[in-house]
Amino acid sequence: MAENTDTVRGRDTAEDRDTAEDREFDDASRLSSAPEEEAAEPAAGEPVGIGVLGWLRWIWRQLTSMRVALILLFMLSIAAIPGSLVPQESGESALKVDDFKARHETLTPIYEKIGMFHVYSSPWFSAIYILLFVSLAGCILPRSWQFVGVLRSKPPAAPRNLTRLPVYTTWRTGADQEAVLAAAERVLKRRRFRAHTAHGAVSSEKGYLREAGNLLFHISLFGLLIAVAIGHLWNASGTKIVVEGEGFSNILTDYDDFSSGPFFNDDKLKGFGFTLDSFDAAYARSGSQRGTARKFQANVTYWDGSEGADRKGTIKVNEPLEIGGSKVYLTAHGYAPEITVRDGRGDVAFRGAVPCLPQDANATSQCVFKVPDYRTKDNGREQLGFQGFFAPTFGGATPKGMVSQFPALDFPALLLTAYHGDLGVDAGTPQNVYRLETTHLKQFKDAKGDPFRKALRPGEKFSLPNGAGTFEFRGVREFANFQVSEQPGNGLALGSAVLAIAGLAASLFIQRRRVWVRAAEDEDGTTVVEMAGLGRSESARIADELADIAADVQAGAPAAEDRQTRESEEE
Amino acid sequence: MFIAAEANENLAHISNVLMYSAMAVYTLSFLAHCAEWVFGGRSRIAVQSAAIAARREEPAGERAVTVQVRRSGAGTATLSRPKVVTKQPDRPCEDGPGAAGEDEQADLLGRMAVSLMVLGFLLHFGSVLCRGISVQRPPWGNMYEFSTTFALVAVGTYLVLLASKLRVRWLGLPVVTAVLLDLGIAITKLYTESDQLVPALHSYWLWIHVTTAILSGAALYLGAVTAVLYLFKDGYETRIAQGEPGGRLTTVWRRLPAAASLDKFSYRINAIIFPLYTFAIIAGAIWAEGAWGRYWGWDPKETWSFITWVGYAAYLHARATAGWKGRKAAYLALIAFACFLFNYYGVNLFITGKHSYAGV
Ligand code: HEM
Numbered sequence: 007m008a009e010n011t012d013t014v015r016g017r018d019t020a021e022d023r024d025t026a027e028d029r030e031f032d033d034a035s036r037l038s039s040a041p042e043e044e045a046a047e048p049a050a051g052e053p054v055g056i057g058v059l060g061w062l063r064w065i066w067r068q069l070t071s072m073r074v075a076l077i078l079l080f081m082l083s084i085a086a087i088p089g090s091l092v093p094q095e096s097g098e099s100a101l102k103v104d105d106f107k108a109r110h111e112t113l114t115p116i117y118e119k120i121g122m123f124h125v126y127s128s129p130w131f132s133a134i135y136i137l138l139f140v141s142l143a144g145c146i147l148p149r150s151w152q153f154v155g156v157l158r159s160k161p162p163a164a165p166r167n168l169t170r171l172p173v174y175t176t177w178r179t180g181a182d183q184e185a186v187l188a189a190a191e192r193v194l195k196r197r198r199f200r201a202h203t204a205h206g207a208v209s210s211e212k213g214y215l216r217e218a219g220n221l222l223f224h225i226s227l228f229g230l231l232i233a234v235a236i237g238h239l240w241n242a243s244g245t246k247i248v249v250e251g252e253g254f255s256n257i258l259t260d261y262d263d264f265s266s267g268p269f270f271n272d273d274k275l276k277g278f279g280f281t282l283d284s285f286d287a288a289y290a291r292s293g294s295q296r297g298t299a300r301k302f303q304a305n306v307t308y309w310d311g312s313e314g315a316d317r318k319g320t321i322k323v324n325e326p327l328e329i330g331g332s333k334v335y336l337t338a339h340g341y342a343p344e345i346t347v348r349d350g351r352g353d354v355a356f357r358g359a360v361p362c363l364p365q366d367a368n369a370t371s372q373c374v375f376k377v378p379d380y381r382t383k384d385n386g387r388e389q390l391g392f393q394g395f396f397a398p399t400f401g402g403a404t405p406k407g408m409v410s411q412f413p414a415l416d417f418p419a420l421l422l423t424a425y426h427g428d429l430g431v432d433a434g435t436p437q438n439v440y441r442l443e444t445t446h447l448k449q450f451k452d453a454k455g456d457p458f459r460k461a462l463r464p465g466e467k468f469s470l471p472n473g474a475g476t477f478e479f480r481g482v483r484e485f486a487n488f489q490v491s492e493q494p495g496n497g498l499a500l501g502s503a504v505l506a507i508a509g510l511a512a513s514l515f516i517q518r519r520r521v522w523v524r525a526a527e528d529e530d531g532t533t534v535v536e537m538a539g540l541g542r543s544e545s546a547r548i549a550d551e552l553a554d555i556a557a558d559v560q561a562g563a564p565a566a567e568d569r570q571t572r573e574s575e576e577e
Numbered sequence: 578m579f580i581a582a583e584a585n586e587n588l589a590h591i592s593n594v595l596m597y598s599a600m601a602v603y604t605l606s607f608l609a610h611c612a613e614w615v616f617g618g619r620s621r622i623a624v625q626s627a628a629i630a631a632r633r634e635e636p637a638g639e640r641a642v643t644v645q646v647r648r649s650g651a652g653t654a655t656l657s658r659p660k661v662v663t664k665q666p667d668r669p670c671e672d673g674p675g676a677a678g679e680d681e682q683a684d685l686l687g688r689m690a691v692s693l694m695v696l697g698f699l700l701h702f703g704s705v706l707c708r709g710i711s712v713q714r715p716p717w718g719n720m721y722e723f724s725t726t727f728a729l730v731a732v733g734t735y736l737v738l739l740a741s742k743l744r745v746r747w748l749g750l751p752v753v754t755a756v757l758l759d760l761g762i763a764i765t766k767l768y769t770e771s772d773q774l775v776p777a778l779h780s781y782w783l784w785i786h787v788t789t790a791i792l793s794g795a796a797l798y799l800g801a802v803t804a805v806l807y808l809f810k811d812g813y814e815t816r817i818a819q820g821e822p823g824g825r826l827t828t829v830w831r832r833l834p835a836a837a838s839l840d841k842f843s844y845r846i847n848a849i850i851f852p853l854y855t856f857a858i859i860a861g862a863i864w865a866e867g868a869w870g871r872y873w874g875w876d877p878k879e880t881w882s883f884i885t886w887v888g889y890a891a892y893l894h895a896r897a898t899a900g901w902k903g904r905k906a907a908y909l910a911l912i913a914f915a916c917f918l919f920n921y922y923g924v925n926l927f928i929t930g931k932h933s934y935a936g937v
Contacts, residue, residue, distance in 0.1 A: 040897055072898045076891055080909075083887035083916070090880040090924070126875050175661045234873070243870065324780040324867045335870045491870050499872060503859045510852045514893075549663045556661070 031170060034162045037518045037542050039149040039217060040072060069137070070144030078138040085134050089125030092117065096124055139231060146224050153217050160202050161211035164522035164538075171522075171538035173549045175556050178532045179563040186525035186535055189562025193555060194521060207524040219512025222505055229502030236495030242266035242275070243491030248282040249342045249359045250483040255279030256332070256490065276330040276492075280308035280319075285339060285484040289413050297368055297413055304336050304486045321488070331492060338487040340364040340371055343396055343420055344480040347375070350383035350473060355390070361485045362396045363440045370410040371396040373420065374442050376429050383473055389429040392477065393442045394422035403461060420462045420479050424450045424470055450474070517541055519548055521555060525563075532566055535559070588711035595704035596725065600760050602697035603753055609690035610750040613676045616683035618828035672834040675746050690749055691739065698732045705729055717787045720925055724763035728756040730795035738799075745842075747833055751802040762922075782864035789857035793850050794917060800846035801914035804907040807839035811904060840903065844896060847910055851889050858882050881920035888913030 068074055093102035103123055107114045121128030168174060179186060187203050194201040194210040201210035244264030246254045254260055256278050266272070288301040304321040310330045319327045326333040342359040349355040355377050362371035377390035397410035400419035408421045428446035431437055450458035450471050460468045460477075467478035519541040526534050537556055541548030677683035705725055709716040716722045735752045738745045813823050813830035823830060833839065861882070866872040873879060892909040895901035901909075 038897070072894060073900065076894045076898055076901060079887055079891040079894060083884040083891065086880055086884050086887070089875055090877040090884075094875060096875075173661055173663050324783075324864070326867060326870065333870065335868075337870075489870050493871070496866065496872065500863070503862075507852055507855055507859065510855060514848045514852060549661050553661045 030163075031165045031167075034165045034520070035171075035540055037520070037540065038220075039152040039156075066144065069141050070148075072145075075138070075141050075145065078134060078141060082134050082138060085131050086125070088122060089131075092122050092125070094124060094126070096127065135231075139228070142224055142227065146221060150221055153221060156217070157214065160204075161200055161209040161520060163204065164207035164209055164524055168522060168524060168536045168538035171540050173539045173541075173552050174537070175552060176534065176536045177556075177560070177565040178528070178534055179560075180532060180566050181563040183525045183527055183533050186533055186559070186563040187523065190523035190525075190535075190537075190559050192562070193558040194523075196558075197555065199521065206526060207522055209520070209522055211518070211520045213516050213518035215512045216516040216518045217513075219509040219516065221509070223509030223513055226502045226506035226509060229505065230499055233495040233499035233502060236498065237267075237493055239267045239269045240494045241492065242270045243489060243493075245337070246488050246490065247361050247485055248488060249361060249485040250282050250284055251359075253279060253281035254488065254490075261490075276310075276332060277312050278308065278310045278314070278329045278332070280306040280327075280329070280334070282306055282486055283318075285486050287339065287414065287484070299413070302336060302339060304339075304488075321486075332490055333493070335489040335491070336486055337489050338364070340369060340485055340487075341396055341398055341415070341418075342483045342485045343373065344483060345375060346478040346480060347377050347380075347390065347392075348476045348478075349381045350475050351381055351385065353381070355380045355475070359483045359485075366410070367413065368410040369398050369413040370408065372440060373422070374440055375422075376431065376439075376442070378429055378431050380426075380475070388426050389431075390475070391425040391427075391429055391442045391444075391447055392422045393425070394420060396420050396482075398482075408461075415482060418464055418482050421459065422462070422477070423457055423459050424477070426450065426474065517547065519551070521552060523559065533563070535563060586711075588707045592704045592707035592711060595700050595707060596760070596764065599697045599700035599704060600757065600764070602693055602700060603757055603760070606690050606693035606697055607750070607753045607757060609686050609693060610676070610753055613683050613687040613690055614750065614829065614832075616686060617676050617678035617680050617832060672744070672838055673747075673830075673832040675744065676750070676832055677746075678828075678832055687746060687749070690753075691746065694732060694749065694753060695736060698729070698736060701725070701729050701732065715784050715788070717784070717791065719767075719769045721763050721767040721769045723787070723791060723921075724759050724767055727791050727795055728759045728763075730791055731759075731798055732756055734795055734799060744834070747806070748799065748802065751806075752799070755798060755802070780864050780867060782860055782867065786857055786860035786864055789853055789860060793854040793857055794921065796846055796850045797854070797914055797917055800843045800850065801911055803839050803843035803846065804910045804914075806833055807836055807843055808904060808907055810834075810839055811836040840907070843907070843910065847889065847892065851893065854886065854889065858886060877924050878920065881916060881924050885913055885916040885920055888916050 093106050095103050110117075117123060121130070125131055165171070181189075183206065187206070187208055190208045191201050191203050191210075194208060197212070199210035199212040200214075201208055203209075242264070243266070244261035246260065246262050248254050256275050258264060258272055258275065283305045286301065286303045286305070287299065290296050290298050290300055302323050306319050306321060306327065307316050308319055308327065308329055309316050321327045321334055321336045323336055326335040328334075340361055340363065342361040344359045345356070346354060347356040356375070356379070360373065360375055362373035364371045373392070373394050373396050375392040377392075380388055380390045382388055395408045396418070397408050398414060398418050399410050399412035399416040401409050401411035403421055408419070425442065425444060425447035427448050429437075430443040430446060437443065452458045452471060458471060462468065462477075462479040464479055464481045467476055469476045519539060521537065521539045524536045526536075528534050537552060537559070539548045539552040539555075675687075677687045705716055705722075708722065708725075712718070717726055731752055735745065735748055738748075809826075810830055810833050813827070814836050817823055834842075861879070862872040865874070865876075865879070888909065892906055892913055895906040895909050
């Protein structure tokens with residue numbers, strides 16, 4: 007398990023820190039390229055008098071220290087909080103922003119000033135993560151060089167005093183020094199340690215993958231950042247409502263609404279399209295969750311490129327269809343009544359399926375039908391507007407409208423009132439297709455002078471008062487909302503995430519450790535073998551491993567039955 | 578056409594009965610754990626042995642590990658055994674004897690508590706299994722189901738640790754307490770009839786995401802509880818080291834493992850789980866990409882998992898930074914876990930986002 011060396015080093019008392027032996031010991035016991043905290047905490051006033059360069063260096067050193075990285079990480083997580091509590095303009099809660107602003111009059115101007123409605127692109131949030139990534143770069147680069155250096159050089163020489171290391175063992179053997187060292191090097195290499203012998207001792211090290219993993223993890227974070235940036239700058243996405251039997255082609259004018267990143271070029275929209283052949287939906291018929299959706303599926307025919315062949319496909323809620331690098335998602339669905347409106351002379355003034363906007367879980371929908379090309383009985387130019395509700399399962403009307411009792415088409419009905427006059431569609435200003443602008447419209451009245459209201463079942467029709475025309479409700483088709491989006495950088499994001507996890511796992515699960523074996527001839531002709539190990543913690547693992555290695559080395563350098571070992575046996 | 582398989586009401590009912598039974602058994606286990614702590618504290622032996630342990634002369638912070646030398650040839654008998662000396666940190670880290678002290682009666686109660694926990698686990702498992710069969714899908718589709726599975730995994734993890742001979746019986750009481758709380762909230766506040774799922778939740782990435790998130794949460798809970806105990810025990814050890822009295826709950830602190838052991842245990846759990854939690858978030862992002870057309874959209878749930886993740890990253894950094902070890906790092910771990918909990922209960926209940934489920 008990963009821990010770190012500071013506990014090992016931290017035990018050294020301050021007094022003897024500066025002796026040569028200690029420095030050598032420190033070098034040997036550094037198992038990580040993590041910047042040393044001492045460097046991050048210069049003596050008070052250190053930068054004074056070194057000039058601008060000195061200050062810059064000091065700032066850089068502060069910025070790239072582990073302590074500052076820690077503080078920035080902490081700040082980043084705190085800074086992310088407000089965005090989850092205040093509705094965000096760019097997010098899915100965009101519709102709630104206006105609502106929030108209406109309810110909080112005093113807070114709104116302050117919030118607007120500090121970017122509370124777009125926290126994740128606000129200057130202060132950006133500042134934190136940019137500083138963090140600068141710090142990360144400043145941290146990774148030197149660490150990478152250092153790591154390359156470690157890989158190219160040999161494991162550090164054995165400290166003079168092996169007994170100071172956290173795990174240690176010794177024995178005497180009759181084998182000579184050369185044989186012991188050769189055996190030790192062989193054993194260590196067999197255990198995949200990098201080992202070499204110099205000055206009567208074997209130095210060895212293993213677990214480099216830990217450091218490599220750590221670097222890989224941090225570098226992958228850069229990959230993620232770049233992927234997010236690419237996605238932000240070059241993305242394009244739009245929505246389109248398609249009624250069964252109708253189609254969509256990927257040109258700007260065919261979108262209901264479209265937005266793209268600052269660097270996206272609208273001419274680059276790929277030439278593809280699809281038609282919605284049919285839409286399948288299924289709902290829970292019983293139980294406490296009666297009415298919740300069980301299945302949504304759009305069956306489409308699509309083509310890629312102007313010469314592309316027609317192909318069949320399905321789009322489900324979790325399964326977008328990929329066409330030519332773009333993805334088509336199914337986001338919602340609803341009903342589109344098929345209607346025919348005849349004018350005062352009996353000619354068809356409007357014919358088509360018009361989507362109604364679902365209002366609740368049972369698909370009670372709000373409908374608006376606009377008939378701009380209409381002639382009165384005496385051939386006068388006017389416009390008609392109808393407004394009302396559609397219910398797939400009619401459950402009765404209230405004075406304000408009607409309610410649906412189930413989202414499937416069990417007992418569809420349409421309830422409408424009618425207007426004539428000027429729809430305002432010719433003014434050139436864009437109009438909401440789901441809203442009737444009634445300022446220049448007059449409502450039709452029935453014989454009693456009340457507003458004209460009619461309920462219709464499919465196949466039924468009604469006549470407007472005074473022979474003003476007829477309205478026929480021919481049937482119902484389903485429509486689906488599609489989101490078409492092109493998101494470059496997704497692959498990079500996924501790749502970086504996978505590498506990050508791999509790096510993280512290596513960094514946390516692999517232990518980097520060193521083992522030294524020293525053999526020295528004693529006066530009485532035997533050889534004293536000393537072995538010591540250093541892991542990133544005082545965990546039992548390094549002790550067990552050292553014991554195993556010792557046992558293996560003893561196969562080539564059997565312990566001699568001597569005074570010292572006998573003593574220690576008796577203890 | 579997909580025919581919605583009707584939930585098997587009978588099995589769903591059995592699942593509920595099993596859940597109530599499991600809670601009853603967990604309650605008994607809770608009482609047995611409490612009794613163990615109470616009787617273990619009264620035991621004179623425990624007090625004496627602790628006093629003796631304090632007086633015993635430790636060989637200057639060194640612990641010897643003797644190793645059997647493995648020999649293949651039977652003729653060459655063991656000549657000697659290398660003795661590996663392991664150094665100990667400054668503070669003697671004598672692990673306490675555990676909840677029972679050395680009182681036999683308390684130990685018996687403790688064993689009963691563990692047995693009851695195993696029985697509760699089996700009933701609990703049966704309940705979750707029946708629920709899963711009754712809806713013909715993994716039973717992790719709404720908050721009631723998350724909560725029951727979460728508790729199941731917490732108990733399971735604890736029992737696995739026990740079974741692998743780790744001395745973690747001191748974790749029993751906090752685990753069973755949290756499990757009872759969690760199940761109580763699940764039954765009373767979050768209960769949802771068993772049923773099918775809305776189409777947005779039909780994705781195998783969802784199952785991967787939810788499974789790993791539940792596993793992470795249950796394990797992180799163990800890490801957080803240990804961090805709390807570490808803070809108390811560390812305070813106690815500091816007081817003792819300064820020659821002060823151990824405080825009101827001395828008999829409790831004395832029976833816990835050493836602060837260093839608790840710290841290490843907590844770190845290990847958090848460090849092992851961190852990559853899994855990272856994976857859970859990434860699986861969630863992959864699912865979101867398929868469902869909503871973007872892998873990250875700062876939805877409250879996503880935001881809080883980001884906050885939690887960064888919190889744990891800060892904790893891991895803190896452990897690697899000299900001045901931030903120990904207590905400060907433990908506080909960070911607790912803050913990060915609090916974020917996890919808020920993401921679980923707070924965001925689902927108080928903030929509406931895209932992550933709203935059938936029922937709650
Ligand atoms: C972008 C935000 C960052 C995140 C999310 C992050 C995350 C992590 C995580 C999870 C670990 C734990 C892995 C382990 O213990 O081996 C870690 C380790 C480490 N990080 Fe970062 N890090 C970030 C930025 C930085 C920066 C800016 C620095 C340099 C100042 C840095 C230096 C280190 C070092 C040296 C380690 C290894 C510690 C050790 O040897 O145990 N990290 N980081």
